[in-house]
Amino acid sequence: MNRPDVLVVGAGVSGLTTSLRLAEHGVRVRIRAQDAPADTNSAAAGAIWDPIYAEHPRVPEWAQRSYEVFTRMVADGFPGVRLVDGVEADRLPITSPEWARGLPGFRECDPGDLPPGFVHGWHYTAPIIDMPPYLAALEAMVRAYGADLHFGRRLTSLAEGFADAPIVVNCSGPGARELVPDPTVRPIRGQLVAIRNPGHREFFAEHTEELGEMIYLLPQGDMLLLGGSAEEGIDDPAPDPLVADAIVKRCGDIFPEIRHAEILENRGGIRPARAMIRLEHEDLGDRHIVHNYGHSGAGVSLSWGCADDVAAIVGRLLGR
Numbered sequence: 001m002n003r004p005d006v007l008v009v010g011a012g013v014s015g016l017t018t019s020l021r022l023a024e025h026g027v028r029v030r031i032r033a034q035d036a037p038a039d040t041n042s043a044a045a046g047a048i049w050d051p052i053y054a055e056h057p058r059v060p061e062w063a064q065r066s067y068e069v070f071t072r073m074v075a076d077g078f079p080g081v082r083l084v085d086g087v088e089a090d091r092l093p094i095t096s097p098e099w100a101r102g103l104p105g106f107r108e109c110d111p112g113d114l115p116p117g118f119v120h121g122w123h124y125t126a127p128i129i130d131m132p133p134y135l136a137a138l139e140a141m142v143r144a145y146g147a148d149l150h151f152g153r154r155l156t157s158l159a160e161g162f163a164d165a166p167i168v169v170n171c172s173g174p175g176a177r178e179l180v181p182d183p184t185v186r187p188i189r190g191q192l193v194a195i196r197n198p199g200h201r202e203f204f205a206e207h208t209e210e211l212g213e214m215i216y217l218l219p220q221g222d223m224l225l226l227g228g229s230a231e232e233g234i235d236d237p238a239p240d241p242l243v244a245d246a247i248v249k250r251c252g253d254i255f256p257e258i259r260h261a262e263i264l265e266n267r268g269g270i271r272p273a274r275a276m277i278r279l280e281h282e283d284l285g286d287r288h289i290v291h292n293y294g295h296s297g298a299g300v301s302l303s304w305g306c307a308d309d310v311a312a313i314v315g316r317l318l319g320r
Ligand SMILES: Cc1cc2nc3c(=O)[nH]c(=O)nc-3n(C[C@H](O)[C@H](O)[C@H](O)COP(=O)(O)OP(=O)(O)OC[C@H]3O[C@@H](n4cnc5c(N)ncnc54)[C@H](O)[C@@H]3O)c2cc1C
Pocket: 009, 010, 011, 012, 013, 014, 015, 032, 033, 034, 035, 036, 037, 040, 041, 042, 043, 044, 045, 046, 047, 048, 049, 050, 153, 154, 155, 156, 171, 172, 173, 174, 175, 176, 179, 189, 190, 191, 192, 228, 267, 268, 269, 270, 271, 272, 292, 293, 294, 295, 296, 297, 298, 299, 300, 301, 302
């Protein structure tokens, strides 16, 4: 490729989605990333569309936009994307949250249909993404637009990226802590256990507004992903077997049939937590950085909305 217009740093869901949107708008893109898509934290995600676990005033718009795109992808047969019916439930008699009420398939559950211990719940339909094939398909599309991708080298500063292009888009996830540097980015490790699906066709999630020892079951065909965990301050993605055992126990206490199901894989990844997602333009005169990081536990759910905003900023910078 001739000199690209933009260098994107990062090849997780943020970097690939943003690169694809830019390429679709005719922007020449190069990606540099330490980890190839299959090895990113994004590859470890569940991943259910859920607009809760990240902060920014534009989260509702980004989530809505992403929901629409995922719905279209299902219609187009895009790899790894499903629309799944399911239930979110609480052990307390809360009111169903505002964000859930407008969703396709929303209805209050009959309490008699909920698992023991749960008193209130609601049905809805959510996109669930099988991340490894999904990221592979995004990467293939970015390549098909002529972008070049370089993996295996860690940048020590964003300024290094100006050797490639005058605009650097920073999608480095937890890596932003050192790369920017931005000490407000905090690693939160999350784990999942993949088991052979004993027959769940619907998802189940215990309602919570906070990342923690969550309970959720996400069906992905013959595989059922069990979650989850949130270990503050741990930046080693390697799954801890004790945490994995605790996840299986918590889920098994509600759905006994999964207790003895075959375990296929333990997954671990780091969520890039930040008080607020950073999506903004940093003007350095004739050079520019556009940041897109800090998506915590909602990076997949917000990915298309954020990518559109980055594409709009870059379009203005390029005068298009
Ligand atoms: C167990 C788990 C479950 C999750 N479940 C969900 C869910 O259900 N729904 C949802 O929406 N979200 C979920 N998330 C959160 C979601 O995965 C993240 O918000 C998202 O993956 C962040 O993507 P990213 O592309 O910004 O970062 P990453 O995937 O971490 O990618 C960062 C990229 O930047 C590169 N990089 C970093 N630093 C440098 C450097 N210095 N030089 C070169 N390259 C660099 C990395 O190599 C990598 O390629 C979950 C996360 C985990 C861990």
